[in-house]
Amino acid sequence: EAGVTQFPSHSVIEKGQTVTLRCDPISGHDNLYWYRRVMGKEIKFLLHFVKESKQDESGMPNNRFLAERTGGTYSTLKVQPAELEDSGVYFCASSQERRTGGSETQYFGPGTRLLVL
Amino acid sequence: AQSVTQLGSHVSVSEGALVLLRCNYSSSVPPYLFWYVQYPNQGLQLLLKYTTGATLVKGINGFEAEFKKSETSFHLTKPSAHMSDAAEYFCAVSGGNAGNMLTFGGGTRLMVKP
Numbered sequence: 661e662a663g664v665t666q667f668p669s670h671s672v673i674e675k676g677q678t679v680t681l682r683c684d685p686i687s688g689h690d691n692l693y694w695y696r697r698v699m700g701k702e703i704k705f706l707l708h709f710v711k712e713s714k715q716d717e718s719g720m721p722n723n724r725f726l727a728e729r730t731g732g733t734y735s736t737l738k739v740q741p742a743e744l745e746d747s748g749v750y751f752c753a754s755s756q757e758r759r760t761g762g763s764e765t766q767y768f769g770p771g772t773r774l775l776v777l
Numbered sequence: 778a779q780s781v782t783q784l785g786s787h788v789s790v791s792e793g794a795l796v797l798l799r800c801n802y803s804s805s806v807p808p809y810l811f812w813y814v815q816y817p818n819q820g821l822q823l824l825l826k827y828t829t830g831a832t833l834v835k836g837i838n839g840f841e842a843e844f845k846k847s848e849t850s851f852h853l854t855k856p857s858a859h860m861s862d863a864a865e866y867f868c869a870v871s872g873g874n875a876g877n878m879l880t881f882g883g884g885t886r887l888m889v890k891p
Contacts (some may be wrong), residue, residue: 664820689878702781702865703881716878750819755877763809763828764877768821 662686664769666752672758672775678740681772684732685754691715692735693755693766694727706750709735742776749773779804783859783882791890796855798866800842800887803849810851812842813833813867815884827851836864842882863889 673679694706706725706732707717711732720735721725724743729735739746749771758766784799810827813821815818825836832844842853851868865886869879 663873693877693879695879695881702883703869703879705878705880714874719878735862743872753821763826765823765826766877766879767823770818770820 663753664754664767666750666769666772668700668772669770670773673742674777675744676741678738681737681739681750681774683735683737683752683754683769685752686756686767689754689756689767690732691755691757691764691766692729693753694737695751695753696748697771698745698753703751706737706768720763720765736739739774742774744776747774747776779873779880780807781868781870781880781882783866783868783885786883787888789888789890790858792860793857793876796840796853796858796862798853798887800851800868800869801849801852801883802851802868802870802872804870806832808870809872810842810844811869811871811879812836812840812851812853813869815865815867817864824853824866838874858887858889860889860891863887874883 667682683763692709697703708715709729726738751771752769753766755764755766780803782801810890811826812824827834827844836840859876868882
């Protein structure tokens with residue numbers, strides 16, 4: 661079974677440009693999460709999809725970030741326009757369990773390393 | 778709000794020595810606790826998790842962790858380090874109002890000396 665995949669693995673862009681990150685969750689996983697690790701800091705939650713619906717987007721830093729999950733399969737995270745502080749590693753995770761409460765196991769992708777110059 | 782503190786951003790041990798990575802958490806509700814490991818150029822992989830029941834949790838690759846409510850700790854241990862254990866380790870908490878959202882500590886990079 662394929663794991664969570666993310667594309668691209670690395671992206672270097674200039675300030676003001678747009679970048680779109682993609683995440684393909686494990687097949688059949690309804691839950692999809694985005695996290696971010698800014699250099700030197702902890703990994704932080706961005707948002708959570710259940711199928712195509714946004715369950716929780718409390719971690720999205722501002723309106724320059726737009727996440728979508730059309731059809732409830734893969735997800736994209738667009739940053740427009742990118743700023744220097746957006747640099748970091750963006751992780752995607754997915755899970756199958758439908759129960760709430762927080763005990764589920766989330767399976768992580770390798771991340772996309774974004775550098776904004 | 779939940780939080781996690783990992784003491785020591787870098788830990789170095791000799792091959793064959795005990796591995797101890799420290800994790801303390803803050804949570805207003807009984808927490809769910811996780812340890813993840815990240816090897817170079819790979820995603821985070823679950824080592825073990827505590828949900829309910831037995832407080833000593835055994836994970837993959839010989840790692841284990843003990844949930845100590847009185848100390849709000851969930852330290853990760855392994856009796857004998859291998860070179861292949863060199864990686865970055867993350868402690869995380871979820872549950873309560875945070876639901877499924879994971880709150881991570883800052884990570885500990887483990888180095889294993891031959």
